[in-house]
Amino acid sequence: MTDGHDHVLTVEHLEVEFDTYGGTVHAVRDVSFGLRRGRTLAIVGESGCGKSVTVQALMGLIPMPPGRVTRGSAKLGDTELLGLPERELNRIRGNRIGMIFQDPMSSLNPTMRIGDQIVETLRVHRGMSIREGLREAVTLLDRVRIPEASQRARQYPFEFSGGMLQRVMIAVALACSPEVLIADEPTTALDVTIQAQILEIMQALQREEGMSIILITHDLGVVARMADDVAVMYAGQIVETGSVDDIFHRGGHPYTIGLRRATPSNDPERKQTLEPIEGSPPDLFHPPVGCGYFARCPHAMRLCETNMPEAFELARSPEGVLHSARCWLQHAAAPRTAAVNQRRSVSS
C-alpha cells in the first residue's frame, strides 16, 4: 500500500522474533502497511497472529530480549522508529504516537490519581507545571465525556468502571495531540454498550483532531464501523489489505472470506448457521515454507504448500487504496472459483 498517498506512518518488511525455551517464534513475518493521514486502519486477525506484536514493535514496547526486530523499517514522517535510542523514542511515545490497550482495568497505575497519570504525559512532553497540567487534564477528561471531571481527576483507578477507565486511557493517549493513535483491542474487555460509546468517542476525537488511528481488533463489527482501510493478518503476515469495502464485499483471500462466514449476524435475510474455520493456525516456531493458511484452506492447491504466495495486486478503490491479497488464486494461471474474488485483468 505504499503508493501515492499521504502516509503518516509507513511500515516496510517488518520481522519480529522471540526467543523462548521452545525455540524461536517468528511472530511477525514481512509485514508492510501504510497509515493514511486522518484515516483509520484496522488490523484484523485471530489471537496470536501477530497484530499486537506488530504495533508494539513500532512503539518499542517489545521486551528485548527475548524479542528482537530482525528486519524492516517503520517511518513516522521522516523519523525511523525501529532502532531509535530509548531517549529519542521517549520523545515520540505519548507525544506523536498515543497508545491505548486492551484491559483498561490493569493499564493504569493503581496507586496514582487519575489526574496525575494524565499530567505525567503533559509534564514529560510539554514541561507543564502540575497546576497547568491538572487544568489540562480536567479539560481532557471532559472531552472524553467523563462527568464531573474535576472531581474524578482526584480519584484513583479502582473508583472507576472499565468503560470510564478506557476513556481515561484515551485522554492519556491524546494529551499531547498525537498524529497517530494506536488502539490495541480497545473494546475487547468491555461490554457491548460501552464498546459503542468508546468507539463513538474515538471517532469524534478523530474528526476534531484529524489524527490517524491504527485499530487492532478481531471484531469485524468494529472494523465495519470504524475502519477506512483494513489489513487482515494471519500467521504473522498480512494476507490481504484494501479498503473496508474491498475486504468486506470483494474479499480476495480465502481466509478473509472464512472470517466473514464465521461472523454472526442478526440479519434475518442471511443464513443463520456460522461456518467456523476448521483447524488451527500454524506453529510459528517452524513457520510453513508456503502459504500459512494452506492447512485450513478449502481452495488449497499443491503449489501452496511449498511456495510462498506474493502479494498480488487486485484493484484500486475509488479513493485509490490498493487492494492486494497474498494468495496463489490471484495468479493469472490459477483456476477460477466462485467463492473468491479473483483479479481477471491480466489473463483474460
Next chain:
Amino acid sequence: MWTYTLRRLIQGVITVWFIATATFAAMHMVPGDPLGSDRATTEAIRANLEARYGLDKPVFPDQYLIFLGNMARGDFGISFTQQNRNVNDIIREAFPISAQLGILAVLFAAAGGVLFGALTALYRNRLPDVVIMFLVILGISIPSFVFAALGQLGVVRLNNLVGQSVLPVAGWGTLQHMLLPALVLGLGTMAFLTRLMRSSMLEVVNTDYVRTARAKGVPPLRIFWRHQLRNAVLPVITVLGPAIAAITTGGFVVELVFAIPGLGRTFVEAVQQLDYTLIMGTTVFYGAFLVLMVILVDLIYGWVDPRVRLS
C-alpha cells in the same frame, strides 16, 4: 479513615487482653514458685510475702482480677528477684535501649531489603542478581550469633589494623556502639525482605500499567520511582509490622553477645528465675508493642495504597 483507626485500636486492646490472660494462665500452670524453698524463709515470712503479693487468694477470679486491674492502670507490680525494683522501672530503663537498637536494625533491614530487592529484579539473572541472592541465602540461613561473633572479630581486626579503636567491640552508649549490633540484628530480616521485594518487583515490572507508562514516553528512572517501586513495596510494608516486633523482641542473642543492657536480656533472665511479675509484665508489654506496630504498619499501608485507605 478515623473509624478504621478506632476499630483497629479497639481490636488491638482485645488482642492485648487475650495475651495478658494467656500469660497469666500459663504462669500459674508452670510448676514451682518464686518464693521457693532454697531461700531462707520461715512460714511467717512466707505468709507475709504471699499476702503482700496476693498469692494467698484464689487464682481465679481474685488474683486474675487484681492482675487485670493493675495491668489496666499500667502497673506491672514489683519484681520478685531484683531488690526494690518495680517491673515498670525495669521496662522503662531497658526498653529504650532495645528500641533504639531495634529501630536502627529495622531501618537497615528495610532500606537494604527494598534496595537490594529492586536491584536484583532489575538485573534479573545477571551478575548483581546472582551475587545478592547468594548472600541472601547466607543471611537467612546463618543464625545471628554467628554474624555477631564474626562481626566482633572483624571489628577487632579493623581496630588492630588502624592502631586505634574505630568501633567498640561491645557495650552501649554511643551511636558507634549501635552500628554493628543493629546491622547484625537486621541482617536476617534484610535478607528476607530482599527476597520478598525481588519477587514483588518482578511482578510489577511486567504489569500493564508499566507498559502504559513506557507508551507515554516516561523516562526509565521516573518509571522506576513512580510506577514500579511504590507498587512493589506494598507487600514489603505488610510484613514490616511483624518484622519490627521480631527485631525489637528478638534481639536477646545480639544483646547478650554485645553486652547491651536491653529488655530482651532482662526478659530471658526473668524466665530463668521464675520472676512472675517481670515475666508477665514484659510479655504483656511486648504483646502490646507488637499489636501497636502491626496497627501502625496497616495505617501506613493505607496511606501508600489508596485502595485500602478509601474502602
